[in-house]
Amino acid sequence: MSANNGMNGSTTTAGLCSPFLKALVQQIRGQDTYGFYRSWSDDLILKPFVVTKHKKREISIEGEVDPVTQARILAFFRAIAARIEQETGLISQVVVELNHEGFGWALVFSGRLLLAMKALRDAHRFGFESLEKLADEGESYVQKGLELVQRFPEVGKL
Amino acid sequence: MSANNGMNGSTTTAGLCSPFLKALVQQIRGQDTYGFYRSWSDDLILKPFVVTKHKKREISIEGEVDPVTQARILAFFRAIAARIEQETGLISQVVVELNHEGFGWALVFSGRLLLAMKALRDAHRFGFESLEKLADEGESYVQKGLELVQRFPEVGKL
Numbered sequence: 001m002s003a004n005n006g007m008n009g010s011t012t013t014a015g016l017c018s019p020f021l022k023a024l025v026q027q028i029r030g031q032d033t034y035g036f037y038r039s040w041s042d043d044l045i046l047k048p049f050v051v052t053k054h055k056k057r058e059i060s061i062e063g064e065v066d067p068v069t070q071a072r073i074l075a076f077f078r079a080i081a082a083r084i085e086q087e088t089g090l091i092s093q094v095v096v097e098l099n100h101e102g103f104g105w106a107l108v109f110s111g112r113l114l115l116a117m118k119a120l121r122d123a124h125r126f127g128f129e130s131l132e133k134l135a136d137e138g139e140s141y142v143q144k145g146l147e148l149v150q151r152f153p154e155v156g157k158l
Numbered sequence: 159m160s161a162n163n164g165m166n167g168s169t170t171t172a173g174l175c176s177p178f179l180k181a182l183v184q185q186i187r188g189q190d191t192y193g194f195y196r197s198w199s200d201d202l203i204l205k206p207f208v209v210t211k212h213k214k215r216e217i218s219i220e221g222e223v224d225p226v227t228q229a230r231i232l233a234f235f236r237a238i239a240a241r242i243e244q245e246t247g248l249i250s251q252v253v254v255e256l257n258h259e260g261f262g263w264a265l266v267f268s269g270r271l272l273l274a275m276k277a278l279r280d281a282h283r284f285g286f287e288s289l290e291k292l293a294d295e296g297e298s299y300v301q302k303g304l305e306l307v308q309r310f311p312e313v314g315k316l
Binding site: 093095096097104105107109111112113114117148152154155158 | 271275
């Protein structure tokens, strides 16, 4: 990604063929009550999800996790839930619980089945090396979730 | 329960035959690093879990949930987890997530199986009509969890 922060920053769009990234952009636009992102490109909206190793080292893990970062974690797991819903019709809940030190859990569940789960640590530094990595990791959660729904359909519907 | 708050308040002990209440007391004593509760009877330790309807109405649901109430909710679900572990050997995680308005989720899970779950609302008023009600409700979560482990043993071990 270029460092261009302009409104029309149409940089790499390769990743955006990914159904996961599409779902993620939709999550963010869907929550955008005040039209803050209306004129932003998809790439620009996704940009804060890219946090390189170098940049991670610069982010302090002292104190509470920034609310904007928390919202980003929630959006990531909600996008997973949305993708699984698209494929299976199962409605799921997303719970993100973080303590004051940035440790906690992100959970996506339907019925009694945990479709996705991640133990979070250093949540202050939540992010991915590139848009492609973001797409890959998101999609791999989705695939794992779909596999579970297929193996244990009963549990997901309880 | 009598209103007696004295150290030796040995009121009703009937409920304490309940394996759930025993597990709950153990949770609280186990977290008692400074020996604050050492000289307290079990009944006295459990007393704050009893919140009558009348008392509930007096508790404001404005603002953050009191940390002591949050700890109580956590202890309740940890006791459920402990009881299920006693019976099945499955180690589980407990997650309680509350927003600023006292809404949220309490979840107990093992592997990919949700052993217990409760959508919380007005968490400020968390409590039970009596010790017996507390024991009954806790034990019913435990039984439901055990049933799920029996029906879907694979999912609990994932």
